[in-house]
Amino acid sequence: xxxxxxxxxxxxxxFLKLSASSDDDFIFNGFSGxxxxxxxxxxxxSDGLLQLTNRTQNKKGYGFYPSPLQFKxxxxxxxxxxxxxxxxxxxxxxxxxxxxxxxxxxKTTDFSDATASQxxxxxxxxxxxxxxxxxxxxxxxxxxxxxxxDINNNHVGIDIxxxxxxxxxxxxxxDDSSGSFQNLTLISNKEMQVWVDFDGEKNELxxxxxxxxxxxPKKPLLSSIVDLSSLMxxxxxxxxxxxxxxxxxxxxxxxxxxxxxxxARALDYTKLPKLPVISTKGISKAFAIWLPISVVxxxxxxxxxxxxIRRRRKFAELLEDWELQYGPHRFSYKDLYKSxxxxxxxxxxxxxxxxxxxxxxLPNSKLEVAVxxxxxxxxxxxxxxxxxxxxxxxxxxxxxxQLLGYCRRRGELLLVYDFMPNxxxxxxxxDGAQPTLNWxxxxxxxxxxxxxxxxxxxxxxxxxxxxxxxxxxVLLDSELNGRLGDFxxxxxxDHGTDPQTTHIVGTMGYLAPELSRTGxxxxxxxxxxxxAFLLEVVCGRRPVELNLDLEEQLLIGWVLMSWQxxxxxxxxxxxxxxxxxxxxxxLVELVLKLGLLCSNPMAAARPSMRQVVxxxxxxxxxxxxxxxxxxxxxxxxxxxxxxxxxxxxxxxxSLSGGR
Ligand SMILES: *[C@@H]1O[C@H](CO)[C@@H](O)[C@H](O)[C@H]1NC(C)=O
Ligand SMILES: *[C@@H]1O[C@H](CO)[C@@H](O)[C@H](O)[C@H]1NC(C)=O
Ligand SMILES: *[C@@H]1O[C@H](CO)[C@@H](O)[C@H](O)[C@H]1NC(C)=O
Ligand SMILES: *[C@@H]1O[C@H](CO)[C@@H](O)[C@H](O)[C@H]1NC(C)=O
Ligand SMILES: *[C@@H]1O[C@H](CO)[C@@H](O)[C@H](O)[C@H]1NC(C)=O
Ligand SMILES: *[C@@H]1O[C@H](CO)[C@@H](O)[C@H](O)[C@H]1NC(C)=O
Numbered sequence: 001x002x003x004x005x006x007x008x009x010x011x012x013x014x015f016l017k018l019s020a021s022s023d024d025d026f027i028f029n030g031f032s033g034x035x036x037x038x039x040x041x042x043x044x045x046s047d048g049l050l051q052l053t054n055r056t057q058n059k060k061g062y063g064f065y066p067s068p069l070q071f072k073x074x075x076x077x078x079x080x081x082x083x084x085x086x087x088x089x090x091x092x093x094x095x096x097x098x099x100x101x102x103x104x105x106x107k108t109t110d111f112s113d114a115t116a117s118q119x120x121x122x123x124x125x126x127x128x129x130x131x132x133x134x135x136x137x138x139x140x141x142x143x144x145x146x147x148x149x150d151i152n153n154n155h156v157g158i159d160i161x162x163x164x165x166x167x168x169x170x171x172x173x174x175d176d177s178s179g180s181f182q183n184l185t186l187i188s189n190k191e192m193q194v195w196v197d198f199d200g201e202k203n204e205l206x207x208x209x210x211x212x213x214x215x216x217p218k219k220p221l222l223s224s225i226v227d228l229s230s231l232m233x234x235x236x237x238x239x240x241x242x243x244x245x246x247x248x249x250x251x252x253x254x255x256x257x258x259x260x261x262x263x264a265r266a267l268d269y270t271k272l273p274k275l276p277v278i279s280t281k282g283i284s285k286a287f288a289i290w291l292p293i294s295v296v297x298x299x300x301x302x303x304x305x306x307x308x309i310r311r312r313r314k315f316a317e318l319l320e321d322w323e324l325q326y327g328p329h330r331f332s333y334k335d336l337y338k339s340x341x342x343x344x345x346x347x348x349x350x351x352x353x354x355x356x357x358x359x360x361x362l363p364n365s366k367l368e369v370a371v372x373x374x375x376x377x378x379x380x381x382x383x384x385x386x387x388x389x390x391x392x393x394x395x396x397x398x399x400x401x402q403l404l405g406y407c408r409r410r411g412e413l414l415l416v417y418d419f420m421p422n423x424x425x426x427x428x429x430x431d432g433a434q435p436t437l438n439w440x441x442x443x444x445x446x447x448x449x450x451x452x453x454x455x456x457x458x459x460x461x462x463x464x465x466x467x468x469x470x471x472x473x474v475l476l477d478s479e480l481n482g483r484l485g486d487f488x489x490x491x492x493x494d495h496g497t498d499p500q501t502t503h504i505v506g507t508m509g510y511l512a513p514e515l516s517r518t519g520x521x522x523x524x525x526x527x528x529x530x531x532a533f534l535l536e537v538v539c540g541r542r543p544v545e546l547n548l549d550l551e552e553q554l555l556i557g558w559v560l561m562s563w564q565x566x567x568x569x570x571x572x573x574x575x576x577x578x579x580x581x582x583x584x585x586x587l588v589e590l591v592l593k594l595g596l597l598c599s600n601p602m603a604a605a606r607p608s609m610r611q612v613v614x615x616x617x618x619x620x621x622x623x624x625x626x627x628x629x630x631x632x633x634x635x636x637x638x639x640x641x642x643x644x645x646x647x648x649x650x651x652x653x654s655l656s657g658g659r
Contacts, residue, residue, distance in 0.1 A: 024069045024260035029271035031253075037064040037109055037239070040121065047273040050253040052101060052242035055092055058478060060121030063253065064109045064239030069260060071105070071232045073200075078228045080200040082264040083238070085256040086212055087194065088275040089142065089187045089249060092365045093404055097187040097249035100141040101242045102159070103196055107134035109237050117245030117479065118145045118398065119163065129162035136160060136231055138196050138207055140171070142187045143245070145398050146451040153396040154186050156194075156209055158224055160231060167224045173210045174219035184209060191254060191275060195220075197263070203227055213269055245479075247402075247418075248367060250276075317409050329390050329405035331416050336371050336407055338363050343373070350424070359419060368419035369404060375412055382408070389415070392464060399452030401475050401485040420483060422476035429471055429540050429573075436575045437480075439584050442537050445482030446591060447616050449474055452484040453530060454609040457523045467521045469529040470510050471536050509543030509555070513601050524603040530612065531598025535559055538591050540573030556599050559592055563625070568592050590615070590622055597625060 028034050030048035038044070042052045042061035052061035073079055083103065091097030102120050115124045122135055128148075137159035144153040148163040157165030172183045184192060191212035197220075198205045205228075206220035238258060242251040254272045257264040317333040339360030340347045349357045355374040362369055389406060396402065402418040425445065428434040437445070449469075456464040466484065474482050512528035515521065532543045535555050543555045552558045559571045572588055594615055600606050607615070614620035 025258070025262070025265070026065065027255075027257040027265045027267070029255050029268045030273045031063075031255075032273075035066050037066045037237075038062065039064075039109065039111070042242075045273070045276075049273045049275070050240070050256075052240060052251040052253065053244045054250050055248040056244075057248060058116045058243075058245060060111065060114065060116045060241070060243045061251070062104075062109065062111065062121065062239060062241050064104075064237045065258070068235035068237050070234065071236045071260075072234050076229070078198075078200045078203075078232045079261055080198055081258070081260050082195070082197045082262065083256070083258040084193060084195045084216075084264045084267060085240075086191050086254040086267060086269075086272060087140065088189065088191045088252045088254065089140075090189050090252070090275065091187050092248040092367060098143045098245045098247040099243050099249075100139060100143070100186065101240060101251050101253070102137040102139045103194065103239075104241050105136040105232070105236050105238050107233050107236055109239070111241070116243040118143060118148070119243070121241045121243045122159075123163060129164065131161055131230065133161040134231055134233055134236070136228060137241075138194065139163070139165065139168075140186050140194070141168075142249075143398060144396055144455075146455070147398075147447075156207060156221055158205060158207065158222060158226065160226065160228075166226065167222055169222055171209060171221075173208065173214075173217045173221060176215075176218050179219070184211065187249070189275065191272075193267075195264075198226075198228070245477075248365070317407055331405045331407045331414070333407050333409055333414070335363055336360065336414055336416065339369065340371055343371075360416075367404075368421075370417045370419045372415045372417065373412060374415065382413075392460075395455070395460060397452055397455045398481060399448040399483050400455070401483045417485065420475035420485075421478050422480060424472045424485075425474040425476060425482065425537070426471040428476070429537065430542065436540070436573075439576055439588065441480055442576075443587060443591070445474065445476070445480070446534060446537055447613075448482040449484055449533070450530070450609065450613050450616055452482075453526065454613050456484075457526065457609045463523065465521045465523060466526050466529075468510075469526060469533050471533060474533075512603065514603050522603070523609065524606050527598050527606045527609060527612070528600075528603075530609070531595045531600075531606075532556065534591050534595035534598065535571075538573065538588060538595070539571050540575060556596070560596055563593070563596065593622055593625060597622070 031044045031050045032048035034044065034048075034050075036044070036050065039062040040052075040060040041054055041056060042050065042063050043054075045051055050063045052063060053059050054061075071079055071081070085103065087101055089097055089100070099118055099120060102122060104122065106122075111121050113124055113127075114121045119125070119128065120137070120139065122137060123129075123133065127133055139155075139157045139159050141150060141155050141157060142153055144150045145163070148165070150157075150165075151168055152170055154171050155165075155168050156171050157168030160166045170183065171186050172181050174180070175182055186192070193210050193212050193214075193216075195206070195208040195216055197208075203225050205222075205224050205226045207222040208217055208220040210217050240253055240256075244251070252275060254275070255267045257267055259265065337343065339362050340358040343356075343358055347358045347360065349359050349370060351357070355372055357370050357372045360369050360371050361367070386406065386408070389403065392403065401420060404416045404418060406416065407414040423434070428437050453466060453469065456466055466486075468486060469484070473484065473486050475485050477483055510529035510532045512525040515525050532555070536543055539555060539559070541555060544553065545555075546553055551561065559568065562568050562571045569585065569589060569592075571592065576588075594607075594612065598606055598612065611620060615622045
């Protein structure tokens with residue numbers, strides 16, 4: 001039995017507890033002078049915007065309420081909470097940005113071990129998904145990361161200790177009157193509002209999104225039953241995290257309100273700071289000042305016009321009506337000329353099958369780009385080609401090199417890509433120009449390229465056949481992610497050329513045998529090339545090396561023969577070293593066998609890219625290679641091989657014999 005005193009003391013404690021939690025109610029209509037715990041590149045601008053990331057690449061930025069809040073009742077139940085905030089995402093190149101903003105509730109504000117870019121500065125590749133993280137998040141994600149099963153490049157997700165979202169959906173809202181779903185684009189330079197409401201009784205979490213200024217839509221975007229009882233600790237910090245990866249993007253929060261055990265107070269839109277806009281102010285004022293001397297200027301203008309006309313010839317580009325729709329994707333030749341310092345040899349990054357690639361820095365944005373000059377005489381089919389290139393360029397996938405835009409000149413097409421600081425994979429494999437990669441790095445690159453290719457084959461609205469998969473077309477970003485470049489480019493040779501004389505593009509050693517027969521590139525011919533690529537990465541050598549012994553000249557043949565003799569592992573790159581755990585040995589063997597499977601001379605027997613990804617992820621067991629598996633590239637081909645391919649192979653062999 002309680003004594004009277006104990007009884008009052010108990011209520012006193014309860015009262016303390018309640019008052020402590022009811023204290024947790026704050027509102028920031030703009031952050032001027034706000035006491036926030038900021039980390040990383042986050043800052044508060046003079047206007048009162050919380051700028052989480054600025055335009056520096058691969059940075060993390062955080063803003064947390066300075067003191068932890070009580071998230072559990074005395075009985076250990078997770079309390080209800082409610083929060084709303086207004087954010088804005090400003091990319092430097094229209095509609096291209098990364099990676100987004102996360103509303104975070106976390107046991108700590110120390111994220112020094114976390115990775116930027118796709119990990120949102122909250123996790124790293126070791127602890128993603130670990131229940132000891134104690135991190136809850138609502139992500140506004142603008143990049144498709146297949147490794148986290150992202151649904152698209154514009155979604156809202158609920159994250160529980162992991163970036164593999166518990167629930168996610170495409171960004172948008174349900175209209176109150178019609179009930180219809182309205183899409184929203186997160187990276188649109190526009191302010192949007194988010195509401196996060198958690199009901200501790202029902203364990204119900206609602207996330208709602210809307211353009212700024214609307215009343216909160218009645219139907220939430222996401223509504224999930226979530227058990228946060230083991231995630232939430234007694235005291236947790238609440239705030240925001242944001243990162244950018246390769247894209248120059250600024251992420252802002254304009255205002256924020258939070259309340260424990262009740263509905264967050266509404267923001268006062270009139271007090272919120274404005275997002276920075278591209279400044280056009282001062283034009284009329286400047287005009288008034290300049291007017292009196294405009295006559296003088298007029299004369300100067302005529303002189304400069306003459307100079308301009310001369311210059312224009314130099315910078316002449318082709319521009320037709322149908323191109324106007326591509327607005328931001330069209331670059332002026334002048335900008336590209338300037339950015340590459342006049343296509344100087346010094347800026348040359350490389351020269352491939354399709355043309356020369358130069359490094360450039362765009363004049364206004366200072367964005368580093370790679371400019372590819374493709375010579376192209378035929379104007380026939382150009383319209384369709386450009387339409388395709390631009391539409392493929394709108395793909396955003398972490399394992400594809402981003403196409404930013406293009407420019408046309410007479411006989412020349414210039415394609416502008418995101419710059420990849422670490423260059424192409426072949427340099428790391430066998431050029432000796434770069435340090436060699438360890439197994440974990442190689443395997444990550446392989447999985448990345450597989451997922452990029454799967455995306456091209458199956459997940460885009462039309463099937464895109466790459467046609468030239470090889471290590472030198474795989475570029476590495478600053479975090480050594482593999483990114484497939486040059487996609488879709490091979491089609492250039494289809495449009496415009498006479499279909500009677502189909503031009504086979506691709507590279508020797510990666511060409512599927514049926515290609516020489518049918519001349520038709522398919523997803524299966526891509527899979528063949530991907531198989532050659534797998535062997536290339538594991539063995540650290542080119543598919544065809546004529547200066548080796550006849551047995552080893554053709555990589556596929558050599559690996560196949562070694563497999564038949566029971567020592568397939570001996571073909572792996574010696575520079576991988578011997579220090580493996582058993583698990584890695586198994587993976588090396590798996591990738592080698594998968595390479596053989598993909599390089600099956602029978603197109604129908606090759607796996608699809610979806611299966612390839614499942615084999616690599618371990619979601620599907622790799623089938624045994626058929627005992628009679630024969631590659632036409634084996635030095636002693638038996639029946640079932642493809643004559644035309646082998647004749648080209650043997651002509652290569654005889655070529656080497658003559659050396
Ligand atoms: C971004 O923020 C960092 C840290 O505050 C600063 O050093 C850097 O100059 C900023 N960059 C830009 C482009 O504003
Ligand atoms: C989760 O993290 C803890 C602490 O860092 C670690 O001890 C544990 O092994 C991790 N669990 C898994 C499954 O990685
Ligand atoms: C909204 O977005 C989805 C997914 O991106 C798309 O399938 C749909 O066509 C869009 N709807 C409208 C009306 O734009
Ligand atoms: C979530 O949304 C549903 C549907 O509008 C509503 O009935 C419920 O009360 C909401 N829950 C919370 C916690 O806001
Ligand atoms: C995910 O959100 C949708 C939309 O609110 C909802 O219908 C669905 O039940 C949720 N799924 C889970 C697993 O909570
Ligand atoms: C290239 O990758 C290495 C890791 O091997 C990294 O340390 C370096 O920063 C990258 N280089 C550039 C220019 O980003």
